[in-house]
Amino acid sequence: VVPADDEPPRWLTPAEEQSWVSLVGLLLKLPAALETDLRRRAGISYFEYLVISALSESEGRSLSMGHLATLAGSTPSRLTHTVERMEARGWITRRRTPGNARFTLAHLTDEGFAFLAETAPGHVATVRRLVFDALQGDDVERLELIAQRILTQLDPHHDWPPRGTRHGSRDPGPTPDQPG
Amino acid sequence: VVPADDEPPRWLTPAEEQSWVSLVGLLLKLPAALETDLRRRAGISYFEYLVISALSESEGRSLSMGHLATLAGSTPSRLTHTVERMEARGWITRRRTPGNARFTLAHLTDEGFAFLAETAPGHVATVRRLVFDALQGDDVERLELIAQRILTQLDPHHDWPPRGTRHGSRDPGPTPDQPG
DNA sequence: CAAGATTGAACCGTCAATCTTG
DNA sequence: CAAGATTGACGGTTCAATCTTG
Numbered sequence: 001v002v003p004a005d006d007e008p009p010r011w012l013t014p015a016e017e018q019s020w021v022s023l024v025g026l027l028l029k030l031p032a033a034l035e036t037d038l039r040r041r042a043g044i045s046y047f048e049y050l051v052i053s054a055l056s057e058s059e060g061r062s063l064s065m066g067h068l069a070t071l072a073g074s075t076p077s078r079l080t081h082t083v084e085r086m087e088a089r090g091w092i093t094r095r096r097t098p099g100n101a102r103f104t105l106a107h108l109t110d111e112g113f114a115f116l117a118e119t120a121p122g123h124v125a126t127v128r129r130l131v132f133d134a135l136q137g138d139d140v141e142r143l144e145l146i147a148q149r150i151l152t153q154l155d156p157h158h159d160w161p162p163r164g165t166r167h168g169s170r171d172p173g174p175t176p177d178q179p180g
Numbered sequence: 181v182v183p184a185d186d187e188p189p190r191w192l193t194p195a196e197e198q199s200w201v202s203l204v205g206l207l208l209k210l211p212a213a214l215e216t217d218l219r220r221r222a223g224i225s226y227f228e229y230l231v232i233s234a235l236s237e238s239e240g241r242s243l244s245m246g247h248l249a250t251l252a253g254s255t256p257s258r259l260t261h262t263v264e265r266m267e268a269r270g271w272i273t274r275r276r277t278p279g280n281a282r283f284t285l286a287h288l289t290d291e292g293f294a295f296l297a298e299t300a301p302g303h304v305a306t307v308r309r310l311v312f313d314a315l316q317g318d319d320v321e322r323l324e325l326i327a328q329r330i331l332t333q334l335d336p337h338h339d340w341p342p343r344g345t346r347h348g349s350r351d352p353g354p355t356p357d358q359p360g
Numbered sequence: 361c362a363a364g365a366t367t368g369a370a371c372c373g374t375c376a377a378t379c380t381t382g
Numbered sequence: 383c384a385a386g387a388t389t390g391a392c393g394g395t396t397c398a399a400t401c402t403t404g
Contacts, residue, residue, distance in 0.1 A: 010308050019320045020307060022327035024230075025340040028253035031207055033334050045394085050204075066364060073208035078395060080366055085394090102364050102403050127200060128190050134333035135326065140199045142322050146315065147202035153314035154213050160205040225372090245387060258373055260388055265372095282381050282386050 030130070037126045042119040047072060048082060049123065052091060052116050055108035062107040064097070070162055091115060210310070217306045222299040227252060228262060229303065232271060232296050235288035242287040244277070250342055271295060 012020060034046045042049075054071040055061050063071070069079040083106055086092045091112030097103040108116075132140065151158050192200060214226045222229075234251040235241050243251070249259040263286055266272045271292030277283040288296075312320065331338050 010305050012304060012308060012312065015320055015324075016308075016312050019324035019327075020311070021341045022324045022331065023311070025253070025331050026327045027207060027211055029331060029334050029340075032253075047394095064364080065366095069365095073205070073212075075396075076365060077367085077397075081394075084366095096403095100404080104365060124192060125190050128192060128196075130333055131200070131203070131330055132192065132196050134329040136329075139322075139326050139329070140195055142319075143326050144195075144199035144202045146319050146323050146326075147199075147206045149314040149316075149319070150311055151202065151205050151209060153310055154209050160209075161201045246385090249387095255374075256387060257375075257389085261373075264388095276381090280382080284387060 033130055034126070038119070038123060041122050041126075042115075044119075047074065047078075048086065049119070051079070051082060051086070052108055052112055053120070055092070055106060056113055056116050060107070061113065062105050064103040065094075065106055066103070067162075068106055086112070213310055214306070218299070218303060221302050221306075222295075224299075227254065227258075228266065229299070231259070231262060231266070232288055232292055233300070235272070235286060236293055236296050240287070241293065242285050244283040245274075245286055246283070247342075248286055266292070 031046065038044055038046055038049050050072040051068065054068060055063060065076065065079055065083070068083075069076050072079065074082075083092055083094065087094060091109055093107050093109060094104050095107070097105050135143070148160075151160050211226065218224055218226055218229050230252040231248065234248060235243055245256060245259060245263070248263075249256050252259065254262075263272055263274065267274060271289055273287045273289060274284050275287070277285050315323070328340075331340050
């Protein structure tokens with residue numbers, strides 16, 4: 001056990017503590033709800049969904065393992081193991097980048113894309129039902145602002161969503177363009 | 181793969197999608213940052229911290245396994261395995277409730293409490309630094325309101341924080357009363 | 361040698377089956 | 383038999399060590 005830093009303790013105010021308790025509740029329960037929904041709807045984890053979703057939105061449905069790890073918020077190792085399994089299911093292929101064989105390019109197959117296209121609408125509906133149906137007024141904008149402020153504090157050089165993958169102002173359509 | 185529900189797809193508006201992407205970023209990165217902090221500061225997971233923290237705030241530093249599972253947002257099984265490990269470290273003991281032996285009462289030992297007392301101030305300081313130092317104006321109150329709205333949507337009968345454990349309006353002090 | 365990625369073992373969480381008490 | 387809790391096997395994540403390419 002490392003001894004406490006020698007700063008004096010900085011407790012939370014009552015208002016901050018209430019807020020913190022609610023935020024912890026959200027961190028515990030919302031991911032669990034998303035996991036449950038995807039597991040029963042499609043038999044995959046939320047992390048697997050993020051992986052194929054990120055690939056589906058990228059140029060040529062391909063990304064280097066490193067970039068994909070960043071997009072899915074994971075370690076390289078976790079991604080390798082997961083992609084291995086999804087490769088076995090025929091949803092992803094991997095090959096060394098020709099010309100620069102240091103990079104491994106993960107590619108979403110047609111089967112993988114078709115699977116995502118089946119899964120995404122139901123998942124987006126769940127997100128809408130669980131999150132956005134509960135919000136009012138300018139809650140949506142405030143939530144984004146507050147989340148961004150915390151993300152910036154976590155990593156001042158943060159880049160979330162990472163550049164080159166934003167898909168902001170296009171028409172919504174029947175293709176899985178907004179898999180969340 | 182279960183076919184999609186037969187509701188028509190309900191996509192997100194651009195504003196909602198931006199907000200959702202930011203929230204997903206927060207769900208991915210904030211728990212990871214808390215885990216990292218506690219792991220290197222105290223060698224425990226955030227879940228283990230929640231467990232001893234909940235016990236420390238309860239009457240007699242004891243709770244039934246079921247109640248403790250609710251407080252820590254976990255399944256009974258996960259809690260059993262975790263408490264087993266913490267029992268081996270001497271931080272928790274378990275015994276059947278005398279009189280009603282269906283309940284197993286988990287109890288935080290003096291060693292466990294001392295460990296928490298060492299760990300809590302640094303952890304609270306981290307929470308303050310990572311989250312509240314980034315917030316301005318009425319962000320704190322809005323965050324609580326928004327989190328509560330989503331929690332209610334997730335579970336209309338929700339009770340978070342669960343009743344009988346709220347420690348709202350006491351003086352902050354040098355004991356680990358606010359371990360987050 | 362550094363960057364990108366993978367490997368394998370240990371660790372942890374999940375799930376279904378089981379045990380115990382009232 | 384239902385509620386509370388535990389068990390053990392399985393599957394996924396983490397961590398440190400390793401492999402490969404430029």
